[in-house]
Amino acid sequence: MLGQLLLGAGGTPLYTLGTAFIDDSVPKHKSSLYIGTGYAMSLLGPAIGFVLGGQLLNIYIDIQIPESTKLDQDDPRWLGAWWIPFLACSFAIWLLIIPFLCFPKHLPGTTKIQAEEISETHNDGSAALAENQNIGKSFKDFPVALLILLKNPVLMSLIIASSSEALVATGFATFLPKFIENQFGETSSFSATLGGLVLVPAAALGQIISGILVSKCKMDCKSIIKFMMGTCSVALLCNSLVLFAKCGNEPFAGVSETYNGTGVLYGLTAPCNADCRCLRSMSYPICGRDEVQNFSPCFAGCASHLFNNMKKTYHNCSCIGNPKRKSDSEDFFL
Structure with missing residues (x-):
């Protein structure tokens, strides 16, 4: 300041x-x-x-x-x-x-x-x-x-x-x-x-x-x-x-839609992540292969991750649904 x-x-x-x-x-x-x-x-x-x-x-x-x-x-x-x-x-x-x-x-x-110079100012006296x-x-x-x-x-x-x-x-x-x-x-x-x-x-x-x-x-x-x-x-x-000009909101698991058909709206906890003991204070938004956002990898039910060129990739995510595109056949999301 x-x-x-x-x-x-x-x-x-x-x-x-x-x-x-x-x-x-x-x-x-x-x-x-x-x-x-x-x-x-x-x-x-x-x-x-x-x-x-x-x-x-x-x-x-x-x-x-x-x-x-x-x-x-x-x-x-x-x-x-x-x-x-x-x-x-x-x-x-x-x-x-x-x-x-x-x-x-x-x-x-x-x-x-x-x-x-000639004055061109407002002449009010x-x-x-x-x-x-x-x-x-x-x-x-x-x-x-x-x-x-x-x-x-x-x-x-x-x-x-x-x-x-x-x-x-x-x-x-x-x-x-x-x-x-x-x-x-x-x-x-x-x-x-x-x-x-x-x-x-x-x-x-x-x-x-x-x-x-x-x-x-x-x-x-x-x-x-x-x-x-x-x-x-x-x-x-x-x-x-x-x-x-505005962009539509992306689907968010536990907020705008359920976890792959499980759980309820406005609830971050679902059967697929009930045993993960996730913290709501740790926000790390990530997007799955089903093009749905998740609050964090923990709430997405991810069991492992790998580093590749300073990029973190999560695997074995139990709360992620099937890919919306046929080319996305691998079981991981970023």
């Missing part, structure tokens, strides 16, 4: 003061291109983090797995080495502080660029009020300055739109890998890599394309707002389709 707090405190100026620094230092028709590229890089970074971090999840958290412990990535007790990227990124961030400190307060030519009363020179003026910003309809609309977009994007970026892992039975490494490759680069590409379009078409403030409303409306329609 402390690390995330420090990261947020150090990274926030890049999105606030950094954007204003770029806008004040480059010509108007090029600022959108620079800002779009900057935001695209801020999105491309998490994508690279997802991919590299996903690969590091193939390594066990203690680096060396004890010989007495036989764990594979399919085991629910497996924990990836999540701490390695944090150490590497913290070292890289400290190195980047040095070039950031070398930036001047104003880039060469900034004064000329600012003199040629707040700018004249702030100039006449010298608002913004000290921290005591913060409540008044905040009230002026809250009364600006254009700014508040942009803030609400940005917050709504971040709400959707953050939810996808945070929970998509875990959804892929649970829904399709993939490893945490593959899920994180796939989530990073699919989700984040598309958003970064959108930032670059929008910056190029605004720059090449030389859009003014009103045109940019119309462009944002159009693209956000299309994004809203596309994101709404996700609400109707």
Whole structure:
């Protein structure tokens, strides 16, 4: 929590003061291109983090797995080495502080660029009020300055739109890998890599394309707002389709169906595993050759298992029914 707090405190100026620094230092028709590229890089970074971090999840958290412990990535007790990227990124961030400190307060030519700019802000008299009363020179003026910003309809609309977009994007970026892992039975490494490759680069590409379009078409403030409303409306329609996308639940022995015709629903114990003394606290979901999930190998009545290329295969499972496919003739399941 402390690390995330420090990261947020150090990274926030890049999105606030950094954007204003770029806008004040480059010509108007090029600022959108620079800002779009900057935001695209801020999105491309998490994508690279997802991919590299996903690969590091193939390594066990203690680096060396004890010989007495036989764990594979399919085991629910497996924990990836999540701490390695944090150490590497913290070292890289400290190195980047040095070039950031070398930036001047104003880039060469900034004064000329600012003199040629024409204000397109919402004219409600707040700018004249702030100039006449010298608002913004000290921290005591913060409540008044905040009230002026809250009364600006254009700014508040942009803030609400940005917050709504971040709400959707953050939810996808945070929970998509875990959804892929649970829904399709993939490893945490593959899920994180796939989530990073699919989700984040598309958003970064959108930032670059929008910056190029605004720059090449030389859009003014009103045109940019119309462009944002159009693209956000299309994004809203596309994101709404996700609400109707779902995968059906796989059959689960003892929950949605019985154990090969024995036992009762909503009961994990059946005649085929009554003598196994299985623990309900140890969840290790596995799928049998009859394409039915089981709470654990014990509840599936498995008597033995073998390791093959770090994959565990269970044999002699008394609660597993006949295979649904004719090709599945062997008496085992994974």
